[in-house]
Amino acid sequence: MAALLLSGSPFLHAQRGKKMQATPVLPDSALPGYPALSMGIDSLQWARIMAGCNDRFVPLSPPDSLCIIGTGDIMLGTWYPSENYLPPGGDCSPLLRPVHHILQSGHLLFGNLEGGLGDYGGVPKHCRDNGNCYVFRMPARFGQCLADAGYDLLSVANNHVNDFGPEGRAITAGILDSLGFAFAGFLERPYTVLEKDGLRYGFAAFAPNRGCMDMLNYRAAADIARHLDSISDVVIISFHGGAEGRNHQHVVKGDEVFLGYNRGSVYRFAHAVVDAGADIVFGHGPHVSRAIELYRDRIICYSLGNFATYGRFNLSGPNGIAPILKLMVSPSGRFLKGQIVPICQSGEGGPRPDPYKRATEKIRTLSTSDFPMQELEIGSDGSLRRKESRHLSP
Numbered sequence: 234m235a236a237l238l239l240s241g242s243p244f245l246h247a248q249r250g251k252k253m254q255a256t257p258v259l260p261d262s263a264l265p266g267y268p269a270l271s272m273g274i275d276s277l278q279w280a281r282i283m284a285g286c287n288d289r290f291v292p293l294s295p296p297d298s299l300c301i302i303g304t305g306d307i308m309l310g311t312w313y314p315s316e317n318y319l320p321p322g323g324d325c326s327p328l329l330r331p332v333h334h335i336l337q338s339g340h341l342l343f344g345n346l347e348g349g350l351g352d353y354g355g356v357p358k359h360c361r362d363n364g365n366c367y368v369f370r371m372p373a374r375f376g377q378c379l380a381d382a383g384y385d386l387l388s389v390a391n392n393h394v395n396d397f398g399p400e401g402r403a404i405t406a407g408i409l410d411s412l413g414f415a416f417a418g419f420l421e422r423p424y425t426v427l428e429k430d431g432l433r434y435g436f437a438a439f440a441p442n443r444g445c446m447d448m449l450n451y452r453a454a455a456d457i458a459r460h461l462d463s464i465s466d467v468v469i470i471s472f473h474g475g476a477e478g479r480n481h482q483h484v485v486k487g488d489e490v491f492l493g494y495n496r497g498s499v500y501r502f503a504h505a506v507v508d509a510g511a512d513i514v515f516g517h518g519p520h521v522s523r524a525i526e527l528y529r530d531r532i533i534c535y536s537l538g539n540f541a542t543y544g545r546f547n548l549s550g551p552n553g554i555a556p557i558l559k560l561m562v563s564p565s566g567r568f569l570k571g572q573i574v575p576i577c578q579s580g581e582g583g584p585r586p587d588p589y590k591r592a593t594e595k596i597r598t599l600s601t602s603d604f605p606m607q608e609l610e611i612g613s614d615g616s617l618r619r620k621e622s623r624h625l626s627p
Contacts, residue, residue, distance in 0.1 A: 296430060298569055299467065300339035303515045303558045305522075305537030306347040308393070309378060310544050311369040313357060318544040320581070325371075325378040328541055328583040335557050335574050335586070337383040340430060344384055344540065345473065345517045346416070348393040350376050351404040355397030367545060368396045373404075376412050385427065388438035390418025390445040391473040391518065402444055418445050418471070424457055426465055432564060435461030440473035440518070441497050448474050448497045455509035462510025467566040470511040473518040475499045475536065479551050482521050482595075484535045484603045503533040512566025515558075521551045522592050524600040525558075525617070527609035530567045532617075534558055538592070543582040553578045554592040560617075571617030590615065 309328055310319040320328060329336070336342055348369030349355075357368050379387070387409065394402060402419055409416050415427040418438030423446050427434045437457050439448035448454065454470075461468045475481065476491035486500045496518065503514045507528055514533040516523065523536035538555030539546055546552070557574040575592035576584040593615040600611055610620045 296340065296432075296564065298561050298563060299341065299432070301341045301467075301469070301513060301560045301562060302336060302339040302343065303513075303534060303537055303560070304336070304342075304344040305517045305540040305555050306391075306520065307344045307379070307541045308347040308369050308543060308546070309371055309375050309541060311348065312352075312372055313368055313370045313396075319372070320543055320583075323372065325375045325543075326381065328543060329378060329382045332557065332576060332584050332586065333382055335559075339559060341386065341427075341434060342382075342384050343386040343388070343469065343471070343515055344379070345388045345391060345471065345515075345537070346379075346394065346405075346409075347391055347542065349395075349397055349401045349405040350408045351397065351401060354404050355399075355401030358396050358398075367393075369393045369545065370397060370401070373408050376408050376414075379414070380412050385415060385429070386434070386436050386469065387414050387416040388418050388471040388473065388515075388517075389416050389422070390438035390440035390442070390448075390471065392440065392442045394419070395442060395444040399444065420444060420446065424461060426461070432467060433465040435465030435468040436471070437461060438471040438473075439502070441495060442473070445473075448472050448502055449495065451498075451502055451505045454502060455505045458506040458509040458511045466564055467513070467562065468511045469513045469515065470503075470506045471515045471517070472497070472499065472502055474502065474516065475519045475523070477519050477521075478547075479521060481519055482523060482551060482599060484524050484526075484599075499535055503535070504528060507531045507533065512562065513560060520546070522555055522596050522599070524603040525596060525609065525611065526600070526604045527568060527607055527619070532560055532562075532568050532571065532609075539578060539582075540576070541582065541584050542578065546582060548578045548580075548582055551595060554587060554595065555584070556592045556596060556615075557584075568619075573611070573615035573617070575615065 309325040350371050350373050352373050415425050417425045417436050424437035439446045439454055441448045474497040476489040476496055488498050489496045512531050516535045517537050519536045520539050522538040526533045540555050554577050559572040561569040573593045575587040575590045577587040597611040608620050610618055
């Protein structure tokens with residue numbers, strides 16, 4: 234059983250796919266840097282209990298170790314500005330099916346929802362040229378494809394979830410609630426807590442974009458991570474930041490400015506939230522894969538790249554390869570081991586296992602280059618492990 238909670242208090246229970254009503258509640262107190270916010274919190278009931286990173290279902294209560302899986306940007310096709318940008322027949326189900334067996338091989342699955350859901354309502358952002366208009370809106374029914382793939386946690390903090398303004402965000406939130414997802418990143422939904430298999434997962438998401446929890450407010454982000462650490466067993470933080478494209482694959486330690494906008498210091502942000510109690514940091518936004526760092530026994534993935542991005546994305550070269558990242562952690566969130574499962578997208582998009590393992594080699598090279606002194610070793614087979622044994626913090 235999995236349930237969404239806030240500050241340790243259970244709310245509605247419902248099975249995934251059944252209609253639920255949002256229960257507006259207030260945090261126990263305002264977090265530093267942010268006013269008290271009204272948050273619609275629903276419950277999630279869905280038992281997918283596994284023994285680890287494999288395809289064998291074995292009940293564990295509680296598990297001795299957890300397999301947490303992360304993927305990058307997800308945009309399964311948009312009907313705006315034209316239905317021609319939808320997959321054939323307007324059917325999203327074939328896009329993720331080739332990797333279902335990988336996505337469903339862990340205890341918890343995370344992804345970044347790169348765009349809103351909805352069939353009506355809201356005002357699209359202004360574009361000078363509709364033929365070159367990057368405004369995304371997936372049909373409401375496409376949410377079911379994410380449910381079928383097994384997603385538990387979704388980040389909605391990025392530069393496209395506000396493409397249809399506040400009303401578009403509210404419609405997206407209602408659809409995600411109705412399907413039972415745990416999600417965070419809107420100003421109206423800064424964080425959430427998911428209870429599953431006897432453990433509590435605290436989750437928050439950030440981006441330097443309107444309508445989202447502000448990634449550039451590093452102190453406030455750390456305060457939220459600290460709060461989640463006080464009420465959760467494992468804390469997962471997501472960010473959408475950094476410059477975009479093949480010329481920005483390396484992690485830099487300062488601010489990254491792209492197209493005139495400050496996309497934040499991903500290094501400063503990630504270290505700040507880990508210092509405050511985050512156990513896993515999943516980054517995305519550059520549309521390419523970036524390095525993985527082991528910091529204070531916790532994993533930071535600086536960009537998971539384009540995972541399932543249909544129709545409107547450049548998928549050439551490094552933009553068309555990405556990892557499915559499988560992490561084994563202790564029940565307290567300490568890194569144990571991991572695995573990069575490389576995927577690729579070609580044509581209009583849709584992930585497939587990559588027999589050439591290009592994302593593995595790319596991330597291995599970037600991690601060695603950007604963090605040469607770290608204790609994480611990435612093998613040619615995509616395995617993640619410590620370089621040598623040492624005393625581990627609990």
